Amino acid sequence: MKCGLVAADGAVLHRETRPTPRADPRDGGRAVLDALLETVVELSQKATAEGHRVRAIGVVVPGVIDAEHGTVGAENLEWVGTPVLASLRAAVATDVPIVLAHDVRAGGYAEFRQGALAGTTNSMFLPLGTGIAAAMIVDGSLVSGDGYAGELGHSKFIHGDAAELCACGQWGCLETVASAAALARRYTARTGRTVDGAREVMQLLAAGDPDAASVWKDALAALIDALVLYTTLVAPTRIAIGGGLIGAGETLLQPLREGVHARLTFQREPEIVAAVLGEEAGMLGAAQMAWDRAHEEETA
Amino acid sequence: MKCGLVAADGAVLHRETRPTPRADPRDGGRAVLDALLETVVELSQKATAEGHRVRAIGVVVPGVIDAEHGTVGAENLEWVGTPVLASLRAAVATDVPIVLAHDVRAGGYAEFRQGALAGTTNSMFLPLGTGIAAAMIVDGSLVSGDGYAGELGHSKFIHGDAAELCACGQWGCLETVASAAALARRYTARTGRTVDGAREVMQLLAAGDPDAASVWKDALAALIDALVLYTTLVAPTRIAIGGGLIGAGETLLQPLREGVHARLTFQREPEIVAAVLGEEAGMLGAAQMAWDRAHEEETA
Numbered sequence: 001m002k003c004g005l006v007a008a009d010g011a012v013l014h015r016e017t018r019p020t021p022r023a024d025p026r027d028g029g030r031a032v033l034d035a036l037l038e039t040v041v042e043l044s045q046k047a048t049a050e051g052h053r054v055r056a057i058g059v060v061v062p063g064v065i066d067a068e069h070g071t072v073g074a075e076n077l078e079w080v081g082t083p084v085l086a087s088l089r090a091a092v093a094t095d096v097p098i099v100l101a102h103d104v105r106a107g108g109y110a111e112f113r114q115g116a117l118a119g120t121t122n123s124m125f126l127p128l129g130t131g132i133a134a135a136m137i138v139d140g141s142l143v144s145g146d147g148y149a150g151e152l153g154h155s156k157f158i159h160g161d162a163a164e165l166c167a168c169g170q171w172g173c174l175e176t177v178a179s180a181a182a183l184a185r186r187y188t189a190r191t192g193r194t195v196d197g198a199r200e201v202m203q204l205l206a207a208g209d210p211d212a213a214s215v216w217k218d219a220l221a222a223l224i225d226a227l228v229l230y231t232t233l234v235a236p237t238r239i240a241i242g243g244g245l246i247g248a249g250e251t252l253l254q255p256l257r258e259g260v261h262a263r264l265t266f267q268r269e270p271e272i273v274a275a276v277l278g279e280e281a282g283m284l285g286a287a288q289m290a291w292d293r294a295h296e297e298e299t300a
Numbered sequence: 301m302k303c304g305l306v307a308a309d310g311a312v313l314h315r316e317t318r319p320t321p322r323a324d325p326r327d328g329g330r331a332v333l334d335a336l337l338e339t340v341v342e343l344s345q346k347a348t349a350e351g352h353r354v355r356a357i358g359v360v361v362p363g364v365i366d367a368e369h370g371t372v373g374a375e376n377l378e379w380v381g382t383p384v385l386a387s388l389r390a391a392v393a394t395d396v397p398i399v400l401a402h403d404v405r406a407g408g409y410a411e412f413r414q415g416a417l418a419g420t421t422n423s424m425f426l427p428l429g430t431g432i433a434a435a436m437i438v439d440g441s442l443v444s445g446d447g448y449a450g451e452l453g454h455s456k457f458i459h460g461d462a463a464e465l466c467a468c469g470q471w472g473c474l475e476t477v478a479s480a481a482a483l484a485r486r487y488t489a490r491t492g493r494t495v496d497g498a499r500e501v502m503q504l505l506a507a508g509d510p511d512a513a514s515v516w517k518d519a520l521a522a523l524i525d526a527l528v529l530y531t532t533l534v535a536p537t538r539i540a541i542g543g544g545l546i547g548a549g550e551t552l553l554q555p556l557r558e559g560v561h562a563r564l565t566f567q568r569e570p571e572i573v574a575a576v577l578g579e580e581a582g583m584l585g586a587a588q589m590a591w592d593r594a595h596e597e598e599t600a
Contacts, residue, residue, distance in 0.1 A: 121446070122445050122446060122449075134533070136533075138438055138443055138445065138449075139441065139443055139444055139445065141439065143438055143439055143534075144439055145422050145438065145439065145534060145535035146421070146422060146535060146537075146568070148535035148567065148568050149422075149438075149533065149534055149535045150533065151532045151533060151535075151567070152532075152533055154532055154566070154567075155529050155532045155533055156525065156528070156529065159459045159460070160459070160460065168565050168566050169565030169566070170563065170565050225456065228456070229455050229456065229529070230533075232451045232452075232454055232455045233434070233436075233449065233450065233451060233452055233455055233530075233533070234443075234445060234449055235445030235446060235448035235449045237446075263470065265468050265469030265470050266454070266468050266469070267448065267451070267454075268446070268448050
């Protein structure tokens with residue numbers, strides 16, 4: 001868990017990383033929730049002890065948030081309709097605003113407000129990590145879709161016999177070939193050789209390994225399809241790629257730019273750039289959303 | 301051109317249809333623009349003569365609108381950066397608000413405000429006519445994307461050797477198999493037999509014609525792919541199908557519902573319904589947008 005204390009001007013006064021406990025389905029991921037509550041309480045106490053006033057709390061989670069009820073469903077955390085907002089409210093015992101948001105959307109919001117998407121009104125943040133999801137900026141606002149929007153990683157871009165079954169139950173999702181996890185898994189499936197994640201596949205690619213090249217080529221082709229489709233449907237002026245795979249830099253960005261450019265005909269061509277906030281994007285977005293809420297309540 | 305006089309409460313006081321002149325590339329579609337200006341002026345005069353006050357003017361066009369400059373690019377009209385807003389302003393010689401909008405988006409807005417999408421905050425209007433484009437309602441607002449958003453008809457849903465070249469220059473667009481025009485064209489390509497549009501293909505389908513069944517099956521498969529993708533990315537709760545093909549009614553809707561239902565796993569399943577405003581949707585949307593603008597200016 002990446003967490004911190006962030007001032008109104010965006011300055012990070014304190015940052016820390018805490019382990020996420022193993023989620024146990026038998027108690028509905030209770031240990032994860034407890035660790036979250038403990039973190040929020042301890043950080044609040046730390047802020048107070050250091051002479052700050054906690055004005056708002058932002059928490060982001062990798063799951064579907066029911067904004068009306070403040071509950072979260074998150075497969076990886078074993079949460080099903082878990083009352084995260086009410087638990088946070090009870091734990092902090094203050095009435096400061098608490099914002100609950102989706103981790104990728106929060107990361108996209110940080111890139112939009114202070115990062116690679118600043119100044120845009122139509123854009124997308126697409127982190128390529130263990131999984132793939134998009135944060136969509138449309139007509140100047142971050143899209144929520146009641147917590148469901150942005151699942152570009154679970155859209156079908158692999159067709160026919162090449163389509164593999166995704167963990168989500170669909171076939172041929174972008175995530176099955178273009179996530180960091182997929183690169184490693186597909187390299188191993190192809191060669192029988194275990195690798196140390198996408199990082200090693202990229203090293204093998206750089207060294208001229210033909211199997212790494214093949215796996216990489218499939219990922220690029222699916223990503224180009226996805227970016228062209230998103231561009232045609234949603235008309236972004238800029239797309240910021242993030243997540244672990246952006247470590248590949250121009251090795252990733254240049255073929256994406258060329259591939260998208262070659263495919264577009266009448267559409268407005270987006271810039272394709274690297275996200276700039278890295279692993280802290282989610283934490284910064286949570287803080288930004290929390291401060292937005294504090295300012296809203298102030299002026300209401 | 302479908303046009304009318306619409307009261308503040310949405311009542312259509314007058315409606316008429318006028319022919320669109322043939323667009324001539326040599327004069328940049330000037331005759332079309334002149335016919336539009338004449339229509340707006342004559343309808344304004346008619347309203348005044350009948351004792352009404354024209355409060356706002358709404359014009360929708362099948363093209364890309366540059367909202368900042370009030371210009372329009374519309375291939376079918378031979379318009380390239382045509383100064384439609386300035387021409388309208390000069391022709392009407394009043395300072396009432398003039399709204400310029402995209403025809404499909406205006407139709408979707410009418411369905412959203414007073415039709416099949418009323419009460420939704422995330423939904424889509426998808427008319428299947430000569431072409432295909434989507435009007436997207438996202439987080440309670442009609443999406444503009446600077447005039448570029450919604451081109452689901454020019455998104456790729458046909459892959460490999462089956463992909464045909466689209467008029468837009470891309471391969472395998474939804475429009476190449478699922479528009480009314482495509483049904484007729486593909487039936488003729490398959491059989492060598494000329495048909496009277498999609499209507500005749502549907503009659504042949506009902507009569508058990510195997511070539512009509514094949515062409516129809518391809519259209520349904522591509523539409524299901526498109527609806528699943530839109531649902532995954534944008535999370536609508538309702539999708540309203542319109543355009544000429546909705547004349548097929550449940551013959552179209554039922555397989556779409558079943559196909560989408562069978563494919564979704566974690567996504568929120570949208571209702572798939574028929575649009576209700578028919579051919580007047582664009583005109584009603586133009587009027588609604590014009591009234592919205594008049595009310596905005598009143599309260600500003």
